[in-house]
Amino acid sequence: MKNLLITIFTLSFLNGFGQLITKMPEIDDQTSYETDITKVEIRGGYTIVSFSYQVSQRKSNSYQFQFPFPNQNQQGSNYTISFNPKSYLNGNGKRFKYIKCTGIPELPEEKQVFPGEKYRFTVYFEKLDAGIETFNLIEGKNRPEERHQYWNFYGVHINNPLTPPPAVTKKSEEPEKEEEILVTIKGKLIDAKTNKPIAGKVLYRFDYDIQKADSVKTSATGEYSFKIKPEAYTFVASAKGYENAQESMDLSKIGKSQQFSQNIYLNPVEKVVKKPEPVKEETPKPEPKVEVAKEETKESSPVKIEENKFRLDKVFFEIGESKLLPDSYEQLDGLLKMLKEDPKMTIVVEGHTDNVGDPTQNKRLSLERAYNVREYLISKGIAGFRIQFKGYGDTKPIADNNTEEGRKMNRRVEFVIL
Structure with a gap:
């Protein structure tokens, strides 16, 4: 028997833009009632499933990614969530593969969650064939010995007719745009010896495409700022009279727009003072050579x-x-x-x-x-x-x-x- 709240079965059509939306779809059964499917969209080349998750105050040890700690008085949450990239949709005997997710990390990465707070995330799958109006969402097989529980939904009812209704075009309608994720990197160039800011230049390049790069000059106080897409980058800082320095940052797992601070320390170039050549004197007779054994550098393999x-x-x-x-x-x-x-x-x-x-x-x-x-x-x-x-x-x-x-x-x- 199911024990869930009665859901409102609402169908919305935006066919002028080639998409079908089902809000709060009717679901026959599911493995966790802390997770709800709030919307299913079929548009472009995807089936897009939106979720809402809230940790129960009466959570037991069998729930998804709970890590029980021996010290119950410590601060922080004992619960984390993530999504299995091996998940799929099943409709009319056909599988539709997982593509990506936003707002939640993929296994084996994990996101800490807290009781009473609501978390929203979105998962993209291959586009369902027209005419499939009931599907199962299978994240994984639940086993008693596992420390986590997968979210599986059986009998998700959506509106996806074999022949879509005629398009209705309205001037005021525009297709929904996905929020663009941007990461802001701010910081200063700092003299490594004096800890004072210095003016210079910071260049960044994509680690996966070294040909793509951009740079920015710092302010007089050594401050710089980038607004970039979440990828893996290498930052190279330079200033007159200083050795170049570089920092690497992997931002590819960032799921929402964020801001980071990254100060870069530069070492001053040491000036070489030429010493006057010594006055040539009569070369003394060489003393007999005594070989001294060099101390070998100790190494220990990982x-x-x-x-x-x-x-x-x-x-x-x-x-x-x-x-x-x-x-x-x-x-x-x-x-x-x-x-x-x-x-x-x-x-x-x-x-x-x-x-x-x-x-x-x-x-x-x-x-x-x-x-x-x-x-x-x-x-x-x-x-x-x-x-x-x-x-x-x-x-x-x-x-x-x-x-x-x-x-x-x-x-x-x-x-x-x-």
């Missing part, structure tokens, strides 16, 4: 855990801090050697923490640790666009956080060869 994934198990930080400890350099030099031996190799450095403390602070700490690993490699001559960095906080444990040994294993840095 630990391979998957085909293209490695763990830096000898990279160390103070607890709660992001600064690299000197004992880390030995293994980082092993990674440095890999990057120098293969100039085409690009990687993403991933930071992880245990679950002690605030989850938001843990994610920030893991991001800063991954960033500092990247900065060390750049200081040794590796181009910044070859190294991305991410921080996952405590969301991807590999051991039990209830033991000290498990928490120690979860505090780690890994990298993936892209």
